[in-house]
Amino acid sequence: xxKKFKLIDLDCANCAAKMEEAIKKIDGVNDASVSFxxxxxxxxxxxxxxxxVLAEAVKCISKVEPDCQVVL
Amino acid sequence: xERFTKKQKRELKQILIAFVxxxxxLAVEHSGIIPEDGAGRWILLALYLVxxxxxxxxxxxxxFIGIKNRQLFDESFxxxxxxxxxxxxxxxxxxxxxxxxxxxxxxxxxxxxxxSRGSIADLMSMAADFANxxxxxxxVEVIDPDDIExxxxxxxxxxxxxxxxxxxxxxxxxxxxxxxxxxxxPRLVSEGGQVISGCINGExxxxxxxxxxxxxxxVSQILELVEEASSRKSVTENFITRFAHYxxxxxxxxxxxxxxxxxxxxxxxxxxFGKWVLRACTFLVISCPCALVISVPLAFFGGIGxxxxxxxxxxxxxxxxxxxxxxxxxxxxxxxxxxxxxRVSMVxxxxxxxxxxxxxxxxxxxxxxxxxxxxxxxxACDKPFxxxxxxxxxxxxxxxxxxxxxRDTVAVGNKGFFEDTGIEVxxxxxxxxxxxxxxxxxxxxxxxxxxxxxxxxxxxxxIRNMLKAGVRSVVMLTGDSEKAAASVxxxxxxxxxRAGLLPQDKVHVVxxxxxxxxxRGGKKRGRLAFIGDGINDAPVLSVSDIGIAMGSLGSDxxxxxADVVIMDDxxxxxxxxxGIARKTLSISKQNIAFALFVKFSCLVLGAVGIxxxxxxxxxxxxxxxxxxxxxxxxxxx
Numbered sequence: 001x002x003k004k005f006k007l008i009d010l011d012c013a014n015c016a017a018k019m020e021e022a023i024k025k026i027d028g029v030n031d032a033s034v035s036f037x038x039x040x041x042x043x044x045x046x047x048x049x050x051x052x053v054l055a056e057a058v059k060c061i062s063k064v065e066p067d068c069q070v071v072l
Numbered sequence: 073x074e075r076f077t078k079k080q081k082r083e084l085k086q087i088l089i090a091f092v093x094x095x096x097x098l099a100v101e102h103s104g105i106i107p108e109d110g111a112g113r114w115i116l117l118a119l120y121l122v123x124x125x126x127x128x129x130x131x132x133x134x135x136f137i138g139i140k141n142r143q144l145f146d147e148s149f150x151x152x153x154x155x156x157x158x159x160x161x162x163x164x165x166x167x168x169x170x171x172x173x174x175x176x177x178x179x180x181x182x183x184x185x186x187x188s189r190g191s192i193a194d195l196m197s198m199a200a201d202f203a204n205x206x207x208x209x210x211x212v213e214v215i216d217p218d219d220i221e222x223x224x225x226x227x228x229x230x231x232x233x234x235x236x237x238x239x240x241x242x243x244x245x246x247x248x249x250x251x252x253x254x255x256x257x258p259r260l261v262s263e264g265g266q267v268i269s270g271c272i273n274g275e276x277x278x279x280x281x282x283x284x285x286x287x288x289x290x291v292s293q294i295l296e297l298v299e300e301a302s303s304r305k306s307v308t309e310n311f312i313t314r315f316a317h318y319x320x321x322x323x324x325x326x327x328x329x330x331x332x333x334x335x336x337x338x339x340x341x342x343x344x345f346g347k348w349v350l351r352a353c354t355f356l357v358i359s360c361p362c363a364l365v366i367s368v369p370l371a372f373f374g375g376i377g378x379x380x381x382x383x384x385x386x387x388x389x390x391x392x393x394x395x396x397x398x399x400x401x402x403x404x405x406x407x408x409x410x411x412x413x414x415r416v417s418m419v420x421x422x423x424x425x426x427x428x429x430x431x432x433x434x435x436x437x438x439x440x441x442x443x444x445x446x447x448x449x450x451x452a453c454d455k456p457f458x459x460x461x462x463x464x465x466x467x468x469x470x471x472x473x474x475x476x477x478x479r480d481t482v483a484v485g486n487k488g489f490f491e492d493t494g495i496e497v498x499x500x501x502x503x504x505x506x507x508x509x510x511x512x513x514x515x516x517x518x519x520x521x522x523x524x525x526x527x528x529x530x531x532x533x534x535i536r537n538m539l540k541a542g543v544r545s546v547v548m549l550t551g552d553s554e555k556a557a558a559s560v561x562x563x564x565x566x567x568x569x570r571a572g573l574l575p576q577d578k579v580h581v582v583x584x585x586x587x588x589x590x591x592r593g594g595k596k597r598g599r600l601a602f603i604g605d606g607i608n609d610a611p612v613l614s615v616s617d618i619g620i621a622m623g624s625l626g627s628d629x630x631x632x633x634a635d636v637v638i639m640d641d642x643x644x645x646x647x648x649x650x651g652i653a654r655k656t657l658s659i660s661k662q663n664i665a666f667a668l669f670v671k672f673s674c675l676v677l678g679a680v681g682i683x684x685x686x687x688x689x690x691x692x693x694x695x696x697x698x699x700x701x702x703x704x705x706x707x708x709x
Contacts, residue, residue, distance in 0.1 A: 009077070009079050011182055012147075012365075012366070017313070017365075036366075036369070063137075063141045064141075065134075066133070066134065066137050067079065067130075
């Protein structure tokens, strides 16, 4: 399943790249991208693990940039 | 749209309060109210820490979160370290000023990025925000475009956006396709016709039936491609990433060396250490690669946005980069350089007849035929005979047609047809480029009509502009005859063409042209762009460096196969998008050169102690802001 999420207050391009790297490493993720320009995150993960992956991804994001929020 | 986001408003407030406090404190320090002894220093430190934490608490907090998560060496870490170093050395004022200046720069940076992102988003705001669905009882409800189902009846009021691809079931009028094609002339739609999502309805109300769900409609596909375009990184962007990968650790090591080596060598370690730590901190602040990391992708994103506002879809930053380097443009002929529709280009009459008469009789004979050549002849006739006068039409497949018009027998056909019937035709000067149709009346040759596929309006100019924009050669490929190809090439000012090609031959020609480019330029060779209508070109598009598909509005297959999609039929967009590509590249190169130059000079100045922390912050944030502003030029017309 592939899903897109809006991000709020994603303030730095370097952080977006870091988030992307971290999310790609989560177990069950096929592909992921965090776009600084569009302020969007795309996660492509296996259906049954999606909830888990998403929670994990949100954690990754707040680790890199504490102010950044994911609109769920 | 609001001017500032919530976060920006908060930051602005912090900056202003801290600034006022800072100025007051400076005055207090210089007035000498607080004594210069030990206790006085501590009081001063405590006072300066107030504005420091007001303006810099986010930075300090982020720094500690970074340390906790083992994400060292980000900007917050560097700034906290540097300002802590300044406090440690007793430079309280400088520490606060640097943090203040840094936050002002950050604020400006976030504002500029947000603004340019907003302008790019505006360029691409073609999706409708809502749709009006007609329910079974005839009332109309407003729904989210996401909720549209195939077969829903939608009402589009004047001035509203078409929410999804649909078929008109009632009403007719002009729709504005400019958001998709960059074309300012509205398109006429009527009952049974298709409307494409993202177009803006003109003056009349349209009732349509949805053909696609919102996610599958043209606009959604385009937006998705554009959003994904920035993830296909260009060589320049990859260079920046690789550069940052080696650069940051290198600078950190250099800073450590700078902090420890000179004081050790000098022999007065304790006395010198503080000074060199401060210099090392300055060094670290300068080194942050943010200017490059933000401004280069922003330039590419702006370039893609600018292209899409002209109705050209570039599917990745890498293609924008390739477009700037096009050396050879290869174009298909029929449907790309020419209209793909036949037209009467010339009529010659035999002695004693006039051209109107030739056309009139030929059109009468061809009136019932569906052949494209027949359609061209019929279209060229101003005063057709009444249908009732035309009788006894006989079709000779692949040769010609005959009919009785009034009391006359008319025959229209190719040379073979006339040889069969024994009518002698005059080989005339009409024998130019297209297909010759000979016309006879009552067994006597009366004239020749030449039907050709006309070059598109503006095609010659587009090719001239391409050559002007730096394309070295334009090559035309066609399956048509040598004669037809030569004529079109001449009209368009193309010197190189290959005629009589089968589809697989086109692939070979493109491959050999790429080989020639490789032989000439090696690794840094010029690029080959193939321009086609995107329908039967998939193999050629895939072997070319860049595949450009024309006139692809609504054609999923073409959008899929090509790297660059021109939504309408206008060849003139190609030189335009090449110009955008060049501008994007030159802006990113300017930014890289400028940022590296300023940073390296400041690094050197910082190491020898000439550049203080103020200059360091400028070299970091100031350069980033200047680069971002430079990238924003991509958005100006």
